[in-house]
Amino acid sequence: MTPREASADATDPALGFRAVVPAGGAGTRLWPLSRAGAPKFLHDLTGSGRTLLQATVDRLEPLTGPGGVVVVTGQRHREAVLAQLPGLDASAVLAEPSPRDSMAAIGLAAAVLLEREGDVVLGSFAADQVVDQGPGFAAAVREAVVAARAGYVVTVGIRATGPSTAFGYVRAGEPLGVAGAPSARHVRGFTEKPDAETAAAYLATGEYRWNAGMFVTRAQVLLDHLAEQRPALHEGLLRIASGWDSDRRGRLLAETWPTLEKIAIDHAIAEPVAAAGGVAVVPGDFAWDDVGDFASLSTLLPERGTGPRVLGDAADVVSLDAEGGVVVAGSGRVVTVLGLDDVVVVDTPDALLVTTRARAQELRSVVDAVRERGREDLL
Amino acid sequence: MTPREASADATDPALGFRAVVPAGGAGTRLWPLSRAGAPKFLHDLTGSGRTLLQATVDRLEPLTGPGGVVVVTGQRHREAVLAQLPGLDASAVLAEPSPRDSMAAIGLAAAVLLEREGDVVLGSFAADQVVDQGPGFAAAVREAVVAARAGYVVTVGIRATGPSTAFGYVRAGEPLGVAGAPSARHVRGFTEKPDAETAAAYLATGEYRWNAGMFVTRAQVLLDHLAEQRPALHEGLLRIASGWDSDRRGRLLAETWPTLEKIAIDHAIAEPVAAAGGVAVVPGDFAWDDVGDFASLSTLLPERGTGPRVLGDAADVVSLDAEGGVVVAGSGRVVTVLGLDDVVVVDTPDALLVTTRARAQELRSVVDAVRERGREDLL
Numbered sequence: 171m172t173p174r175e176a177s178a179d180a181t182d183p184a185l186g187f188r189a190v191v192p193a194g195g196a197g198t199r200l201w202p203l204s205r206a207g208a209p210k211f212l213h214d215l216t217g218s219g220r221t222l223l224q225a226t227v228d229r230l231e232p233l234t235g236p237g238g239v240v241v242v243t244g245q246r247h248r249e250a251v252l253a254q255l256p257g258l259d260a261s262a263v264l265a266e267p268s269p270r271d272s273m274a275a276i277g278l279a280a281a282v283l284l285e286r287e288g289d290v291v292l293g294s295f296a297a298d299q300v301v302d303q304g305p306g307f308a309a310a311v312r313e314a315v316v317a318a319r320a321g322y323v324v325t326v327g328i329r330a331t332g333p334s335t336a337f338g339y340v341r342a343g344e345p346l347g348v349a350g351a352p353s354a355r356h357v358r359g360f361t362e363k364p365d366a367e368t369a370a371a372y373l374a375t376g377e378y379r380w381n382a383g384m385f386v387t388r389a390q391v392l393l394d395h396l397a398e399q400r401p402a403l404h405e406g407l408l409r410i411a412s413g414w415d416s417d418r419r420g421r422l423l424a425e426t427w428p429t430l431e432k433i434a435i436d437h438a439i440a441e442p443v444a445a446a447g448g449v450a451v452v453p454g455d456f457a458w459d460d461v462g463d464f465a466s467l468s469t470l471l472p473e474r475g476t477g478p479r480v481l482g483d484a485a486d487v488v489s490l491d492a493e494g495g496v497v498v499a500g501s502g503r504v505v506t507v508l509g510l511d512d513v514v515v516v517d518t519p520d521a522l523l524v525t526t527r528a529r530a531q532e533l534r535s536v537v538d539a540v541r542e543r544g545r546e547d548l549l
Numbered sequence: 550m551t552p553r554e555a556s557a558d559a560t561d562p563a564l565g566f567r568a569v570v571p572a573g574g575a576g577t578r579l580w581p582l583s584r585a586g587a588p589k590f591l592h593d594l595t596g597s598g599r600t601l602l603q604a605t606v607d608r609l610e611p612l613t614g615p616g617g618v619v620v621v622t623g624q625r626h627r628e629a630v631l632a633q634l635p636g637l638d639a640s641a642v643l644a645e646p647s648p649r650d651s652m653a654a655i656g657l658a659a660a661v662l663l664e665r666e667g668d669v670v671l672g673s674f675a676a677d678q679v680v681d682q683g684p685g686f687a688a689a690v691r692e693a694v695v696a697a698r699a700g701y702v703v704t705v706g707i708r709a710t711g712p713s714t715a716f717g718y719v720r721a722g723e724p725l726g727v728a729g730a731p732s733a734r735h736v737r738g739f740t741e742k743p744d745a746e747t748a749a750a751y752l753a754t755g756e757y758r759w760n761a762g763m764f765v766t767r768a769q770v771l772l773d774h775l776a777e778q779r780p781a782l783h784e785g786l787l788r789i790a791s792g793w794d795s796d797r798r799g800r801l802l803a804e805t806w807p808t809l810e811k812i813a814i815d816h817a818i819a820e821p822v823a824a825a826g827g828v829a830v831v832p833g834d835f836a837w838d839d840v841g842d843f844a845s846l847s848t849l850l851p852e853r854g855t856g857p858r859v860l861g862d863a864a865d866v867v868s869l870d871a872e873g874g875v876v877v878a879g880s881g882r883v884v885t886v887l888g889l890d891d892v893v894v895v896d897t898p899d900a901l902l903v904t905t906r907a908r909a910q911e912l913r914s915v916v917d918a919v920r921e922r923g924r925e926d927l928l
Binding site: 503505525529536 | 867882885908912922925
C-alpha cells in the first residue's frame with residue numbers, strides 16, 4: 171500500500187483540519203474519583219480549573235478554528251459534555267448508544283465529517299489525556315496535518331522522559347520526505363506496553379517514542395483503510411453516517427450500532443497499515459501523560475513541600491511525617507495523614523480509597539471487589 | 550498513718566457500696582472518632598452496641614444496686630450522659646462547670662455522697678475504659694470493698710498481659726491481713742508509664758500490676774486524706790457539697806469551682822497515702838484496656854480474616870492485600886484499602902485520619918496541626 175495523493179493545498183497546514191475527541195473509557199484505575207457516571211475526562215485532574223475534556227478542546231480549537239471540534243461520547247455523557255463545553259454546537263457531539271471501542275468512535279466521526287464537509291484532515295485526540303498547553307503540541311499537529319494531506323495516517327510520537335512500562339511505543343524509521351513535515355518519519359511498528367528492560371532497550375536505540383494514540387489522517391484515507399481492513403465495520407459506519415443528520419439517525423443507530431465490531435483503532439488500522447508503510451510519525455516534544463493511575467496523577471500536581479501532593483483544596487489536607495504520595499480531597503472533609511510515605515488517599519463523598527503509589531496500578535481488583543460486594547452504585 | 554476503723558458491718562461486702570464514674574477526658578488519641586463535643590466515653594468502641602459509659606454503668610449497677618451509680622461529667626456532656634443512661638436519676642449526674650482533673654471530680658462525688666448517704670464505701674471507675682463483663686471484675690470489687698471498709702484506699706491491680714509501656718504500674722507488698730479480702734496487699738508504690746525494659750523488669754518480679762486508676766474507699770476516709778494532703782481543695786469541695794442539693798448549688802459552683810486545684814487523685818492521694826501505708830491493692834484478673842489509641846482499639850475488635858479489624862459496619866469495608874490494622878467505618882461510606890498492612894483509617898463525616906498502628910500514639914501532633922489550621926470545629 172502506498173500513501174494516497176493529497177487532496178488539498180498544503181500551503182496552510184492547518185486549513186480544513188478537524189479535531190475528533192473520543193470521550194470514553196471508564197477510568198477504572200482512577201476509582202473512586204472516576205466513575206461510570208462521571209468518568210475521568212469530566213474531571214479536573216491537574217487542579218487547573220479545567221476538566222481534561224475542556225483542556226483538550228481548549229488545546230484543539232485554536233488549531234481547527236471555531237466549530238472544528240467533534241466529540242464522540244456515550245449517550246449517557248452527552249449532556250455532561252455539552253454542559254462542560256458551552257461553546258460547542260449540539261451537532262458537534264456524536265453520542266454513541268453503547269461503547270464499541272475507538273475504531274467505531276473515530277470511524278463514525280470520520281464518516282460523519284466526510285458527509286458534512288468532504289475529505290477533511292482530522293486528528294483524533296483522546297479527551298482523557300494531559301498535554302502541556304505550550305506551543306509544542308500545535309507544532310506537532312501542524313506537521314502531522316501536512317503529512318496527513320500527503321496520504322499518511324500520522325501519529326504523534328511523544329518524547330519519552332523515561333523507560334515507562336505504562337505506555338506503548340512507536341518506532342520511527344526513515345524520513346518521510348514530505349515537504350512541510352521535515353521531522354516526519356515512517357513508522358516501523360507499534361509495541362504494547364513493554365517490561366522495564368525492554369523499555370530501556372527501546373530508548374537506547376533512539377528510535378522509539380511513546381504512543382499517545384493520537385492519529386491524524388484524511389477522513390477518506392482513514393475510511394479507505396477501514397474498508398480494506400474491516401469491511402463490515404466500514405460499511406456499518408457509512409450507513410449510520412449517511413443518515414446521521416436526518417430523522418433516520420435513531421433507526422440506523424438502533425439497527426446497526428450494536429452489530430459493529432469492537433476494536434481499537436490501533437489494531438484495526440495503525441498496526442496493519444504501518445506494516446504496509448502507510449503510517450508516519452511526527453515528534454511530539456511536549457509533556458504528556460495519559461493519567462493512567464493515581465501514581466501518574468500525582469506527578470501532574472504541584473509539589474507541596476515533601477508531603478503528599480493534593481488534588482482539591484490543600485487547606486483540607488494535613489500531613490505529618492508523610493513523604494510523597496497524593497491526596498484527592500474530594501469531599502470537603504479534612505484529610506489527615508500521619509507517618510505514611512507514598513500513600514494514596516482518594517476521598518469522595520461516598521467512597522474512600524487508601525493505597526500506595528506502588529499499588530495504584532492494581533486498582534481494578536478493588537473495583538471488582540466493590541462490585542462483588544453488590545455496590546455497583548459506587549462504580 | 551494507719552487505716553481508719555471500719556464504720557460498717559462487713560458481712561455483706563457490697564452493702565452500701567456506691568460507684569462513682571468520672572466521665573471526662575478529651576480522648577485526643579482517638580481523634581477524629583472522639584471529639585471534645587462527643588468524647589471517647591460516649592462512643593461504642595468495641596462494637597458491643599453499648600458505649601463505654603453505658604458498659605461501665607452496666608458493669609457497676611449489679612454491684613451497687615439500683616440508684617447506686619453517680620456520674621461526674623462536664624456540664625456540656627450532662628444531657629448526652631442522661632440520654633445514654635435513661636435509668637439514671639438526674640440527681641445522679643454531677644455536672645462540673647469546667648474540668649478540674651480527677652481529684653476534684655471524685656472528691657466532689659465523695660462529699661456529695663457523704664451529705665446524702667453518710668459514710669458509704671465508694672469506688673471510682675472511669676467511664677472510658679473497656680473491662681471484661683465477666684465475673685472477675687465483680688470479684689475484685691467485692692474484695693476491694695471489704696478492704697475499704699477496713700479503712701484503706703484500695704486500688705485494683707490489673708493482671709498485666711505483657712510489659713506495656715502505655716500504662717502505669719502498682720507494686721504490691723505484704724498481705725493486708727483483712728478478713729474477707731484474702732488477696733489484698735499493701736501497696737508499696739505507684740509508677741508512671743515505664744519504658745519497655747523497665748516494664749519487663751517489673752513483670753519479672755511478680756509484684757507489679759497495671760494501675761487502672763480504680764479506687765475504692767470510704768467517703769470519709771477519702772475526704773480525711775484530702776483534708777491532710779490538699780486542705781484547700783478539701784474545704785472547697787465540702788463547701789460545694791454542702792449546698793449541692795439546694796438552690797445554693799449554682800452560686801457555690803460559680804464562686805468556688807474555678808478556684809479548685811487541678812490535680813489527679815493519683816498525685817493528690819494515692820501516691821502520698823501509699824507511701825504512708827494507707828493504700829491496698831486487690832488483684833483484678835480480668836481483661837482490661839483504657840483504649841488509649843487506635844492500636845489499642847484494634848485489639849478489642851473481632852478478627853476479620855487477616856484484614857484490618859472494623860469498628861462499624863464491616864460490609865462498608867473492602868480490603869485487599871492488607872493485613873492487620875483497623876478501619877473505623879463511621880460515615881456510611883465505603884472504605885477500600887489496597888496493599889497497606891497495619892494501617893489505621895478512621896472515617897467520620899467531616900474528618901478522615903490515615904495512619905499506622907505504630908504511629909497511633911502520636912495522634913496529638915495531628916490534632917495540634919488541625920488546630921493550627923484553624924479547624925477547632927473538628928476537634
